[in-house]
Amino acid sequence: MNFIKYRLVSFVFSIFLVAVSVYGLIRYGLVFGVDFTGGSLAEISFSQEEDQGELARRLAEDGLTVAQVQRTGSDSLLIRFEGGWEERNRAIDFFAKRNLNLLRFETVGPTFGQELLKKALLAIAITVFLILFYIAWRFRDFNFGLVAVAAMIHDNLVLLGSFSFLGRLLGAPIDSLFVTAALTTLAMSVYDTVVTFGYIRDKSGLSFSGQDIERVANEAINATVVRNINNSWTIIFMLVAVLLLGGETVRYFSLALLIGTILGTYSSTFLAVPLLVVWQKSKQKKRS
Amino acid sequence: MNRPKKIFIAILFLTLACFYLNLPPRVSLGVNLWNKPFKVEFDVPHPTISLFGTKFPTYYPLHLGLDLAGGSHLVFEAQGENWSDQDRTRIAESLVENIRRRIDAYGVAESLVQPAWENDILRIIVELPGVEDIDEAISLVGQTASLDFRRQVDEASPSAGFVVTDLAGADLESAGVSFDPNTNQPVVTLEFTLEGQKKFAQITSEVQGQILAIFLDEIPLSFPVVKEPITQGQAIISGDFGLDEAKRLAAQLNAGALPVSLTLVSQKTVEPTLGSQSIKESVLAGLVGLAAVIVFILLFYGSLGVFACLSLLVYALVSFCLYRIIPITLTLPGIAGFILSVGMAVDSNIVIFERLKTEVRAGKDYKIARELAFGKAWEAIKDANICTLITSFVLFNPFDWSFLPLAGMVRGFALTLGLGVITSLFTGIIVTRNLMRVFRSNTN
Numbered sequence: 001m002n003f004i005k006y007r008l009v010s011f012v013f014s015i016f017l018v019a020v021s022v023y024g025l026i027r028y029g030l031v032f033g034v035d036f037t038g039g040s041l042a043e044i045s046f047s048q049e050e051d052q053g054e055l056a057r058r059l060a061e062d063g064l065t066v067a068q069v070q071r072t073g074s075d076s077l078l079i080r081f082e083g084g085w086e087e088r089n090r091a092i093d094f095f096a097k098r099n100l101n102l103l104r105f106e107t108v109g110p111t112f113g114q115e116l117l118k119k120a121l122l123a124i125a126i127t128v129f130l131i132l133f134y135i136a137w138r139f140r141d142f143n144f145g146l147v148a149v150a151a152m153i154h155d156n157l158v159l160l161g162s163f164s165f166l167g168r169l170l171g172a173p174i175d176s177l178f179v180t181a182a183l184t185t186l187a188m189s190v191y192d193t194v195v196t197f198g199y200i201r202d203k204s205g206l207s208f209s210g211q212d213i214e215r216v217a218n219e220a221i222n223a224t225v226v227r228n229i230n231n232s233w234t235i236i237f238m239l240v241a242v243l244l245l246g247g248e249t250v251r252y253f254s255l256a257l258l259i260g261t262i263l264g265t266y267s268s269t270f271l272a273v274p275l276l277v278v279w280q281k282s283k284q285k286k287r288s
Numbered sequence: 289m290n291r292p293k294k295i296f297i298a299i300l301f302l303t304l305a306c307f308y309l310n311l312p313p314r315v316s317l318g319v320n321l322w323n324k325p326f327k328v329e330f331d332v333p334h335p336t337i338s339l340f341g342t343k344f345p346t347y348y349p350l351h352l353g354l355d356l357a358g359g360s361h362l363v364f365e366a367q368g369e370n371w372s373d374q375d376r377t378r379i380a381e382s383l384v385e386n387i388r389r390r391i392d393a394y395g396v397a398e399s400l401v402q403p404a405w406e407n408d409i410l411r412i413i414v415e416l417p418g419v420e421d422i423d424e425a426i427s428l429v430g431q432t433a434s435l436d437f438r439r440q441v442d443e444a445s446p447s448a449g450f451v452v453t454d455l456a457g458a459d460l461e462s463a464g465v466s467f468d469p470n471t472n473q474p475v476v477t478l479e480f481t482l483e484g485q486k487k488f489a490q491i492t493s494e495v496q497g498q499i500l501a502i503f504l505d506e507i508p509l510s511f512p513v514v515k516e517p518i519t520q521g522q523a524i525i526s527g528d529f530g531l532d533e534a535k536r537l538a539a540q541l542n543a544g545a546l547p548v549s550l551t552l553v554s555q556k557t558v559e560p561t562l563g564s565q566s567i568k569e570s571v572l573a574g575l576v577g578l579a580a581v582i583v584f585i586l587l588f589y590g591s592l593g594v595f596a597c598l599s600l601l602v603y604a605l606v607s608f609c610l611y612r613i614i615p616i617t618l619t620l621p622g623i624a625g626f627i628l629s630v631g632m633a634v635d636s637n638i639v640i641f642e643r644l645k646t647e648v649r650a651g652k653d654y655k656i657a658r659e660l661a662f663g664k665a666w667e668a669i670k671d672a673n674i675c676t677l678i679t680s681f682v683l684f685n686p687f688d689w690s691f692l693p694l695a696g697m698v699r700g701f702a703l704t705l706g707l708g709v710i711t712s713l714f715t716g717i718i719v720t721r722n723l724m725r726v727f728r729s730n731t732n
Contacts, residue, residue, distance in 0.1 A: 085552065131678055135671075241577030249355065
């Protein structure tokens with residue numbers, strides 16, 4: 001099948017995805033977890049049925065600003081509230097008075113949280129640069145690196161965008177686990193891209209001469225597309241299992257990884273390679 | 289015997305060894321068949337093997353993180369703008385040593401106390417597995433150290449107890465370790481402040497020949513006997529202790545000499561019941577996912593898939609063995625990292641099988657096609673895996689760079705992912721290739 005011929009389709013699709021993501025990010029923003037904003041997170045279990053709304057109102061009466069109440073099981077709730085150590089102690093008293101059992105409790109001071117976010121962003125930036133230079137070096141061509149990075153950024157932008165909607169609808173938070181998932185998405189996205197690029201390198205012997213860019217690129221896609229998709233299936237099986245059965249703590253983490261895996265597979269085959277063809281062609285035009 | 293067969297036997301041996309190392313001391317299997325419970329229980333001997341004078345245990349327990357075992361993760365901060373470089377290391381050491389001592393006295397096993405500098409702020413990360421009353425633990429760890437010297441109540445018998453003197457931590461300038469020039473034994477040196485020098489001289493002349501006990505946070509630290517009055521403000525505690533003990537004692541004395549107040553900046557607590565629930569959930573998720581992957585590979589690649597599944601089995605056994613031996617503390621994200629790397633481990637096989645199909649389609653002989661597929665696939669697999677390794681390297685932050693995340697969760701994930709990549713290169717390339725060489729040598 002001639003994938004390169006239909007490159008416009010994937011370009012339009014990607015532009016659509018990015019546009020929707022940017023819209024979501026601007027319109028809804030992101031829900032940051034307590035790791036990054038500071039505040040407290042409590043998972044409680046109860047023997048007598050608790051009404052979420054009433055519990056939130058009672059907490060508010062105690063002067064606590066509840067950001068989110070979420071059901072995690074038949075007899076457990078996850079409550080996020082703002083504030084520092086004083087609010088934390090008040091909440092502990094509140095739960096004790098109501099005979100609620102604390103399963104999990106986290107409190108993060110506000111400055112500590114911001115620092116974590118900064119470091120996480122830096123970690124992403126460093127990883128992107130390292131991978132950019134590694135690929136540019138391995139393929140003796142900066143464009144390979146640039147294209148791989150462009151696909152990576154596309155994937156992460158769309159991942160962030162989807163979490164702005166998920167945050168809006170389900171309260172899915174951006175926390176350290178999300179950052180981990182984003183970084184893994186970077187790695188997986190580039191993994192598939194490199195396997196496909198490897199095939200191109202193989203066929204063209206690095207001298208990527210004029211006319212047959214399209215042919216070689218198309219051969220590479222045809223040779224690797226089954227492998228890319230099949231490999232993604234295995235990862236998707238594992239992640240869906242974790243998503244459905246792995247429990248609350250890793251739910252959004254595995255969801256983020258799942259979205260990242262699907263995006264990575266799509267972008268390396270249908271975005272990175274066509275993009276490479278377009279860039280290499282324009283480079284050659286400039287030269288001649 | 290040819291080379292592939294030898295390698296095959298080595299792999300077989302390794303697999304069995306890993307299987308054995310992963311067996312718990314007591315295996316208990318229960319199944320319900322036709323409403324009748326069948327239960328099999330047996331002990332697995334795990335003797336310690338002596339080889340070349342080094343002892344190798346054959347059982348390594350799996351270390352579980354706080355989110356699985358339950359417990360608390362605390363981060364404290366101490367401000368220290370005016371500390372000199374020398375002070376910084378001494379303060380960090382003494383704080384850590386003192387907190388460890390308190391936790392040990394409280395009776396928490398497998399706790400972790402770790403210092404981390406963030407510019408001028410000293411952070412102390414404390415992990416307490418299985419602590420029930422977390423507020424008590426927080427105040428215990430977070431309290432400012434108080435050191436004092438106490439004299440015997442009854443001059444004749446030390447067992448009658450001790451009474452506080454006016455000599456306290458503030459009078460102590462610093463403590464250190466040096467060596468007795470005569471015996472070459474390590475000793476702990478004490479240096480007092482000017483004020484302390486006077487008090488110490490006074491007290492030592494009064495209690496000559498008796499014990500002048502040192503208490504840290506109301507718990508006795510040392511019971512030195514005053515041999516003679518000391519007026520110079522410098523004292524030596526000698527005794528039957530090794531270098532490590534002397535260093536620890538000096539650090540604990542310094543904790544009293546340089547009291548630092550700690551503020552709590554982050555706490556995370558997980559109930560043990562929630563933790564064991566998480567283990568059950570992730571084990572189930574892992575098994576279901578693995579089963580789905582195996583079915584998929586077998587359906588798609590047929591008999592070739594059998595090799596991939598076998599090498600996947602080797603992969604899982606080797607990974608868990610490494611977790612035990614290194615040891616790696618398994619956390620929930622860590623398990624997610626492992627589950628993810630299972631997917632990636634299959635990948636190298638899929639790359640190879642797809643290559644193989646291409647080469648066979650091109651009309652090449654099976655044997656040649658197989659070796660070509662492995663050779664060419666290796667190039668692509670190598671680059672792709674190095675990119676994953678770069679990511680796990682940045683996430684794991686092995687040099688404790690303070691500008692990168694130091695969060696335990698992220699690191700646990702990076703460690704299992706990185707280790708998974710390396711292990712999967714071994715199982716995906718070497719194991720699969722040899723299995724195919726041995727069992728599919730004549731097929732076309």
